[in-house]
Amino acid sequence: MSIIVLGTAALDTVKTPAGKRREMLGGSAVHFSMGASFFTQVNLVAIVGRDFPKKHIGFLIKKGINLTSLIVEHGKTFRWEGEYRGDLNSALTLSTELGVLSAFRPKVAEHQRHIENIFLANVDPDIQRHLLSMMHKPRLVGLDSMNYWIDHKRKSLMRLMKDVHIFVANDAEARSLSGETNLIKAAKALRKIGAPIIVVKKGEHGVLVYCDDFIFCLPAYPVERIVDPTGAGDTFAGGFMGYLTLVKKINDSSIRKAISYGTIMASFNVEGFGVERTSKITKREVDERLRYFKKITMF
């Protein structure tokens, strides 16, 4: 079993109270891959420019990420610059340069179209739809988005939600798309739009899962020194979807476990800039953190 992820590969410039990094490897598909590749083989679908450093390509290959469907195009790689202040919960975007991303039309190698587990990380919902239409036998499809698409391509996004199994949103996005302030009401409203499993990410406050049959709440793993939260949500989704790729049945029990793995993966992400920390996670560290997390949340 493997997974295919559509999203961005980017060069991120980030300033946080812990320091600053220029043009590090980032992007939704890359952070997702860090979380998911711990569990399963990841196939990345994204676009970068010719200026994308070779060392990043080398790094991803070394991590076992299949780059067959990574397009390298004439032009500049997508760049994002942001800053975190205060409580580190939300980034201030300083600049966004789309570069080659503005004309992105994903391609998927024929043999990759048989992959059954699919994650549509945050890009234009029409591009997400296009990728999904290329896949031959989706077993599990996860979808993420962002406020920009909620505001500008709401209809496309809502239509797409009917064709996925899992919709992942942060609290602000869940509220904005549903028009509900209360997050349980918001999740319920999102479920009515389409996806049977709604995952609301609340950053440092944890996560809420809503399905027809059950709900599930988990606090975030407590991290004392947050270095850079960029990509935490994507890393969470990677751990979550990566674990679900392995299991036979998507049910109450496997979703709980997947959420806890996503939480643990995200906790590593925030401890370093970009993929500095997530690129070095060991099985022992994950097991240890999971054990500790259970201990501090059981009553």
Added chain:
Amino acid sequence: MSIIVLGTAALDTVKTPAGKRREMLGGSAVHFSMGASFFTQVNLVAIVGRDFPKKHIGFLIKKGINLTSLIVEHGKTFRWEGEYRGDLNSALTLSTELGVLSAFRPKVAEHQRHIENIFLANVDPDIQRHLLSMMHKPRLVGLDSMNYWIDHKRKSLMRLMKDVHIFVANDAEARSLSGETNLIKAAKALRKIGAPIIVVKKGEHGVLVYCDDFIFCLPAYPVERIVDPTGAGDTFAGGFMGYLTLVKKINDSSIRKAISYGTIMASFNVEGFGVERTSKITKREVDERLRYFKKITMF
């Protein structure tokens, strides 16, 4: 075993998206009593004016609250008027009339001074200190405060924290008193000031407990229809302290259970205006909610 609580008895006028109520029974000691009286006998130390409706006195007596040390003074009862908008996480204070509260000097009947479990709900730290000094053999002392005292009587508050076992604060207060943004760092800093058990209430995002030996995180009980959050923190503290009053040992295990009871009690509070909902809690409802809460948080 019983508990004594020092705090306010008030007449609250509250507007929320669910409606408006004028001059309902409220105040920190009253809401605390609603949470604690489910577990143990509560002795209330507070002051009200002659205008305090007799039906409220009758209601409290009927709930089994001991009012021996409730002072009824010439003058007006403490009144608070507030409004909640949007996400219901914080109130906008429209007016505060201290009335008789401005000259409050708590009195405790001699036989009540032997009560071993004490909660100092939010009033002037000097008044909290005064009450504590009257008690003969404190076994378990909990302390709450608010931003006003953190700003205006920081030294008194910090001194008092050294003489209590449990310090309860909401996230904003924990940050403000510690100077730390990260809540784990904040809790650690508060523990250094004094109290060995730090409880940080995060409203709809749950609670964090920090002790030297362990930490504990719990999400809030998910409530879909929040009617009025006023007093949720005090009701939480009531359930938490009320349960601890019953146990032989204050340890990891009893604290976890106490926190879960506090969480359940607070979840009832937000479902009605003032004490409308908490005054009617049955054992069966609490057991049911606790069972459900375990189910939706276990992984």
